[in-house]
Amino acid sequence: MTTTVALMDYADVIARFDPVLGLEVHVELSTNTKMFCGCPTVFGGEPNTQVCPTCLGLPGSLPVVNEIAVESAIRIGLALNCEIAEWCRFARKNYFYPDMPKNFQTSQYDEPIAFDGWLDVTLDDGEVVRVQVERAHMEEDTGKSLHVGGATGRIHGADYSLLDYNRAGVPLIEIVTKPITGTGERAPEVARAYVATLRDLLKALDVSDVRMDQGSLRCDANVSLMEKDAPEFGTRTETKNVNSLRSVERAVRYEMTRQAALLADGGSILQETRHFEEASGTTRGGRRKETSEDYRYFPEPDLVPIAPSRDWVERLRTTLPEMPAARRKRIQEEWSLTDLELRDLVNAGAVDLVAATVDAGASAAEARSWWVSYLSQQANNRSVELGELPITAGQVARVIALVADGSLTNKLAREVVDGVLAGEGEPDEVVDRRGLKVVSDDSALYAAVDEALAAQPDVAEKIRDGKVAAAGAIVGAVMKATKGQADAKRVRELILERCGG
């Protein structure tokens, strides 16, 4: 059953309304164990094999807070320029849903561990938008449901559901922005860039594997529209199931056009949770939002308050890595990159790889050239991310070193890289096995040069007459005869020498 949804042309939406965004990002921490018990958090285990009485909510079980999860929460808060609470509590958020075995989620309510921060987000054209962060709080993930029966395999029309609680209790940090206003037509782009920036930040902090495809980073997008000079925000919807950066942008854009059509038609927006449909790029209505009161939050009696000492907070501050934005700026200066070159590097996902290659001894220019051109092509051909290529920064640095010391030509170097990618071992092993070393033995080269000169006496004559440019043809013949394994520069020297230069 599908009904046609009226949508307003995007340009018309912008002409008439101002969008207001609120983004909630949930990040699963990559701790060894769950938030409140010692069960492992590994993704993809057999159902209900990473559970215990605590995360199953069995009577008599008691939660104990994972210290590393608290540290991660504080580090995330600090990286987001937040204040860290001197004292805060967990709270029970009560609602019934089978993916929560306890019938409440242990979360934080009015005392988040981190609050009042901001994150600068750089858009593609270099414009910087400062997104205000309302809070970052600790909570736990839910289990996973599998809906059985019904035509669509979805919850609607399902006969029953099957629950796997392996994920229930995995530490989550929820990061909530303040309303993001004034972004106009760029709202969808800002939403995407914010999530991307946050993802990079969390990755740099090494607190999560931030895989949107596996659900370790999830975004709920709150969107509302207000008429151009309206005194207050409009009613918002919250779109869930937004599982990629591209989807974040599409979901926001779709909601803007849907809400605008409704409002322009004299309708009103229902405050509800909507579900993003990846295939069609649309959203569909879900459950009506319960009000905050209906969750009947109250302080969790089974967990004592958390009071991070300022010493601890400052110690954690010293563990913060260089933030991605600062790092890019530094790299741009150190490697003398133009804005465009930097953007190419970032878009290719090559910043870390190039940096690691430079750390392994290569020059920045060579390292950048390899990763951004030849290796990016190979990644494209294989439809994998650059970082997924079976070659390490150290191996690339070794190949660059072999070129630098004259052992390899650029052409041979590409063959060595091909060999490494094909699983033939380290660069030096590939060189040996494939016999790729530059022929630097002059006696072998002299023979090839003499042969080429003899085969083309007219060219040889020209060179002898001082037309040095003609040597190119002989170089080409020698390179061909040596299957490209000669050093072209040396070959040229030998030709000129032979021709009485």
Added chain:
Amino acid sequence: MPSISRGEVEHLARLARLAVTEDEVDRFAAQLDQIVQAVAQVGQVADQDIPPTSHAVPLTNVFRRDDVRPGLSQQQAVAAAPAAEDGRFRVPRILGEEA
């Protein structure tokens, strides 16, 4: 004057997924009212300068090391479930709600 209305009892019952009869709505409204009034007496002695107590034990920062501890096997986990299938807990269909 009762501070708990019939509507509030019905609302709470719905949130708690309890089926209550008409009679029970009245009875619980009166009982809850008594409870609320009893608890309200605390307000007579606790002034603004006394913070609400959520934890009677003066402890903070009770943490656990991030070390994996053995849990239950799949068989043990679903053993007491009213219904299970393929190692998962089987629950009646969920209508009108979506997480």
